[in-house]
Every structure is written in C-alpha cells, then in structure tokens.
Amino acid sequence: MARRHLLHLLLGLGLWLATTHPVLAAPNFVALDVYIDSGATPLAAYQIEITAGPGAVIAGVEGGAAGPFHEPPYYDPAALRGGRIVLAAFNTGGDLPHGRVRVATLHMREEGPAPADYEPRLIVAAGADGRPIEAKVSIERPKGEKP
Amino acid sequence: MAREPQERDPLEAHLDLLSLDAARAGEAPDEDRAHLERCAACRQALAEITDLSSALRRIHHPPFDVPADREARILWNARKQAVRARKDRSGLRVPDVAARWAAAAVAVLAIASFLDGARSTQAPLAPRQALSTPALPADVNGDGRIDILDAFALARAVDAHRASAHWDLNRDRVVDRADVDLVAASAVRLRGA
Numbered sequence A: 001m002a003r004r005h006l007l008h009l010l011l012g013l014g015l016w017l018a019t020t021h022p023v024l025a026a027p028n029f030v031a032l033d034v035y036i037d038s039g040a041t042p043l044a045a046y047q048i049e050i051t052a053g054p055g056a057v058i059a060g061v062e063g064g065a066a067g068p069f070h071e072p073p074y075y076d077p078a079a080l081r082g083g084r085i086v087l088a089a090f091n092t093g094g095d096l097p098h099g100r101v102r103v104a105t106l107h108m109r110e111e112g113p114a115p116a117d118y119e120p121r122l123i124v125a126a127g128a129d130g131r132p133i134e135a136k137v138s139i140e141r142p143k144g145e146k147p
Numbered sequence B: 001m002a003r004e005p006q007e008r009d010p011l012e013a014h015l016d017l018l019s020l021d022a023a024r025a026g027e028a029p030d031e032d033r034a035h036l037e038r039c040a041a042c043r044q045a046l047a048e049i050t051d052l053s054s055a056l057r058r059i060h061h062p063p064f065d066v067p068a069d070r071e072a073r074i075l076w077n078a079r080k081q082a083v084r085a086r087k088d089r090s091g092l093r094v095p096d097v098a099a100r101w102a103a104a105a106v107a108v109l110a111i112a113s114f115l116d117g118a119r120s121t122q123a124p125l126a127p128r129q130a131l132s133t134p135a136l137p138a139d140v141n142g143d144g145r146i147d148i149l150d151a152f153a154l155a156r157a158v159d160a161h162r163a164s165a166h167w168d169l170n171r172d173r174v175v176d177r178a179d180v181d182l183v184a185a186s187a188v189r190l191r192g193a
Helices: A002-020 B017-024 B030-038 B040-059 B068-087 B097-117 B148-159 B177-188
Strands: A028-037 A045-052 A056-063 A084-090 A100-110 A118-126 A136-140 B091-093 B174-176
Touching: A028 A045, A028 A118, A045 A056, A045 A100, A045 A136, A045 B148, A056 A084, A056 B068, A084 A100, A084 A118, A084 B148, A084 B177, A118 A136, A118 B148, B017 B030, B017 B040, B030 B040, B148 B177, B174 B177
Parallel strands: none
Antiparallel strands: A028 A100, A028 A136, A045 A084, A045 A118, A056 A100, B091 B174
C-alpha cells in the first residue's frame, strides 16, 4: 500500500516537472505579428524595438503584409537567439499604406507553460517626406497559434 | 542511349555561392540545374559545399530545433533579400580624382556660364553644415542620431541621383543602396547587448 502511494507520488511529481520545468517542458514556436498604426498619415519608414520576457528567444524575422513592407526589415543578426531586437524598414515608393499595417512577423521560441510577455517600443516613424509622424506599435499572436 | 551533357560555353558564367547553396538545398531554378549538368567545375563546387554543410552539421549542435517549415521560410526570405541587394545597383558613379580634375579643366568656362544662366532647383543632397566634420558619419539627416530616417533620406537621394559623394560610406566609389544598407545596419545594431 505504501509502495503504491509512493509510486503515485513519484508519477505525479514527474508529470509536474515535465510540464512546468523550463528544461523538460517542450518548447513552443510562435509567430508574432507586428503592427504599426499611423492613422491617416501614410507610413514610409519605421524603427521599433521589441523586448521579450523570460523564456522567450527570437528565432527569425519575416516581412509584413503584401505591399511596401512585404520584404523582411533590417535587423541585427546578433539579436537572433536573444530577447531583444530592433526592426526597421522604409519604402521610397509612392503607394504607401496608412492605418494599421502589419510590418513584420517575429518567430519566437518560448519555453515554459505560460505565454511569454513582449514589450514593443516605437523609436521613430516617418511619412514620405522623411519627417517623424505619430504612430503606435503593437504585437499580436495570429489566430490559430497555440496560446 | 543516354545523351551526353552539352559542353559548357566558355563565356557562360559559373554559379555564385548563393546559387550553389540554393542547389544544395534543392531550390535551384531550372537554368541553374541545367548549368550544373554542363559544368564540371560547378558540380565540384557544389559537392564541396555539400560536404562542408554535412561536416558543420555533425560538429554543431544548436540548442534547439527550428521546425522545418519555419526554417524554410526564413531561409527563403534571406535568399530573396540577398538576391535583391545583389541586383540593385542603381547609383551615382563617383569619378576618380584625376578624371574629375581633367573634366573641370576642359569644361570650366562652359560650366560656369551654364550655372550662371540656369540655376537648377535640384541641388545635390549635401550634408548639412554640422556634418562637414561629422561626429556620426552615418547621420545623414543631421539630427544627431543614427536611425532608419538616415537610411531613408540617403535612399531617396540615391533614387533621385542627388546623393553627394560624401555618402560613399563603403568606399567603393559608388553611392548606392549598399551605402544605404550600411546606414540601416548601423541604425538597428544592438548596443549594450
């Protein structure tokens, strides 16, 4: 009887470690969509910084929605496998987007049972004339991604 | 009877490293695959890259595995961006010093009368006064910091063929998108990491 209780206790402990321990828990890859909302002003250039919380590292960077910001943005390759990255891009063309625009997608590797936190910060955004404009940056997990 | 592969035309260019890597990954276009059938040198180069890749995979163990579909997307985007940067070569050629002085000596009177009679409204984008001795060489717009707006300003000047030779940052005697990329790379570089 005591041996059975001990076995149950050990099994429960093992299950708990497998799901919560950062080394034993299976990593989760997520794709984060990065948006910039410039309101009514066409967006020609942007630079943002994204800092990930504990347990999350950057695995890759992808471009945004079809259009002027479809190509991958500039970033420092040293940011890969780290938790902080600066993204920037511009377009000298005439057909610039305005409103809420997906400018990039970040591929993240998260460890642990809970989703990691992310802090985006807008460094600068500019219109077609190169002058800074007001804008907001946000991050979203695409629908269908595991939470 | 098997067809003998056609001999490579001596004037046909060999595949560069980017194309060979694409062939190694099974992503080469038809024309590159046809070239490989004709060119023994490129087949040998491909074999060497493949062996090197295998050797690196054996000795390097990444801390985590990236899913194959995500890795393929990231590599595809990286290759596309590299090809675009390689093909984008629009820019203003900077004549060397001797050629510049020779042209000025021959045409000095004609240019002086032309400029006096027709002042252009599209002056070259010269660095601001504060940048004549720039503390930040990549600070194109002279606002005291380096960010993507500097790269944007230089790109607009390059596209309009108005970029000053001062912005030949990579010293290749051409002010083009390669210099723009240098400014952008400086803007996004992690500092204090």
